[in-house]
Amino acid sequence: MGKESEQHLPVWRIFLRSYRFQKIWEKVLVIFFFFNGFFAVFVLLGIFSLLFFEGTPAFKTISPKEFFFSSVWNPTSPIQEKYGILSLVVSTMLTTLGALVIATPLGVACAAYLSDVASHRVREIVKPAVEILAGIPSVVVGFLGLVVVAPLLAKLFNLPNGLNALNGSILLAVMSLPTIISLSEDALVAVPQEYKSASLALGANRWQTLLRVTIPSALSGIIASIMLGMGRAIGETMTVLMACGNSQAMPHSFLDSVRTMTATIAIELGETAYGSPHYHSLFIIGFVLFLMTFLVNLVSDLILAKYQEVAR
Secondary structure, eight states: OOHHHHHHSSSHHHHHHHHHHHHHHHHHHHHHHHHHHHHHHHHHHHHHHHHHHHHGGGGGGOOHHHHHHHEETTTTOOOOOOOOHHHHHHHHHHHHHHHHHHHHHHHHHHHHHIIIIIIIHHHHHHHHHHHHHSSSSSHHHHHEEEEEEIHHHHHTOOOOOOOOOOHEEEEEEEHHHHHHHHHHHHHTTTSOOOHHHHHTTTOOOOOHHHIIIIHHHHHHHHHHHHHHHHHHHHHHOHHHHHSSOOOSSSSTTSSBBBHHHHHHHHGGGGGTTTHHHHHHHHHHHHHHHHHHHHHHHHHHHHHHHHHHHHHH
């Protein structure tokens, strides 16, 4: 019956159903996805090469020891130019770690609520809201930091202004939450139901099961989500540029104004002379920032891969 019906089909439809076409189509898909993966690696290597080769000429006139271990960054000084990025690195890590301290408990708690506590209706409302939060432009978040968070911090800590590392950390925490919540929830949902059922059968209540069974079982996935959130915070530019005060001094607390590495590149790159030591030093900052974010994302990918192997 099938052969008789195929006789009435057009030749091109018969060819589409043929085994030969299916094999050709599979090869085309393999080649397509291979070139997509190769292109991603090519772009990554291109960025790495650009930053490296544009940045290394800076060390012809700048001492590497001074560049990496000095805390004075003043490339426009009329007396003596100073190129030390230590204060910029410390400022970047200060705001990033502050963001993680705020975002980690909130993000994991929200993910645990969505995966094990919230009703289906609440979950369908909260999850899209979290995803929408990820789509808010960074300039809008920075503006909210200027007009809302900064005055509150200034009033709370009796400061002349609230443009400091704490302000940046709060805003970066908000921007990191969607990543932490989404990936942590996926890790919690992936925990086998047998683990939870066994815990409940032994007499543990729902909260004890969540805290002592579900979260520890999903810990590697949660850690990976935190690392990815950290990568998101390290690379943020506009928010910290608007909300952190842009002071080039070495910070000593979260209440000090800071300037991050990304903010330095954004502020100064458009005003430097092409080919000058200042110009090339900004590429070195970008290279260091690239290595930091690459290592953070690499560690998170390794943790996720290990988590998936354990889950299987």
